[in-house]
Amino acid sequence: MSANDGGTFDAGARPDFWPDFWPGFSPGDWYAIAADHDVIPGHIYRTTLGGHDLAVWRTRDGTVQIWRDRCPHRGVRLSLGEVAGDELRCQYHAWRFARGGACTYIPAQPAMKVPGTIHAEVWPAAEAGGLIWSGIDPQGAPPALPAGTVVRALPVARPAAVVAEALAETDWPGLALVVQPADAQSAIVRGVATDGDCLAADRLLRALRRRIEQNGPEQNGGERGA
Ligand code: FES
Numbered sequence: 482m483s484a485n486d487g488g489t490f491d492a493g494a495r496p497d498f499w500p501d502f503w504p505g506f507s508p509g510d511w512y513a514i515a516a517d518h519d520v521i522p523g524h525i526y527r528t529t530l531g532g533h534d535l536a537v538w539r540t541r542d543g544t545v546q547i548w549r550d551r552c553p554h555r556g557v558r559l560s561l562g563e564v565a566g567d568e569l570r571c572q573y574h575a576w577r578f579a580r581g582g583a584c585t586y587i588p589a590q591p592a593m594k595v596p597g598t599i600h601a602e603v604w605p606a607a608e609a610g611g612l613i614w615s616g617i618d619p620q621g622a623p624p625a626l627p628a629g630t631v632v633r634a635l636p637v638a639r640p641a642a643v644v645a646e647a648l649a650e651t652d653w654p655g656l657a658l659v660v661q662p663a664d665a666q667s668a669i670v671r672g673v674a675t676d677g678d679c680l681a682a683d684r685l686l687r688a689l690r691r692r693i694e695q696n697g698p699e700q701n702g703g704e705r706g707a
Contacts, residue, residue, distance in 0.1 A: 568580075641661070
């Protein structure tokens with residue numbers, strides 16, 4: 482068996498817990514990254530925040546786990562794996578990781594006590610207002626949105642700062658919206674319909690997306706934060 486192939490651990494694969502900051506992504510803020518109902522039991526939801534791919538899942542008691550979508554062994558996406566009880570099992574060599582990210586079992590070396598240094602990169606997690614929130618080092622509680630029904634997430638092919646500026650320019654009756662910075666060039670609008678009318682909300686959001694994506698960066702407030 483070659484080094485780090487199916488069982489042995491390469492120290493170079495250790496996760497970097499605080500990834501590089503992406504310009505325009507504020508490390509102290511909470512960002513909505515999923516709806517509560519996106520992360521159903523046994524399912525691994527994949528999303529992106531600040532250029533970092535994340536795998537989101539729940540333990541049996543419903544606790545949300547948000548991990549970097551990269552196995553600390555050989556870098557395979559953890560979102561391709563499967564949830565087994567309170568653990569996530571990587572699809573490639575079936576290493577298992579418990580809540581909190583610690584590796585608990587390496588099938589190729591079943592008698593080995595797994596070193597505590599082997600663990601998935603865990604991101605902060607919170608649930609509030611029907612949404613799941615994360616961030617690099619978020620302070621305080623997630624933003625308190627008004628009560629309502631969570632609307633469909635809307636990807637927009639423009640930087641988060643441009644999308645946020647467009648949202649701030651318009652009054653959105655019946656909607657409370659936030660922006661998920663996906664990567665340097667795209668964002669996802671999430672939020673709630675305070676009147677529960679998700680169809681009307683969807684129409685408004687799609688109109689917003691058309692307007693933002695059709696306009697150039699100048700019309701949308703420049704490329705700040707891009
Ligand atoms: S890549 Fe080997 S267990 Fe995940």
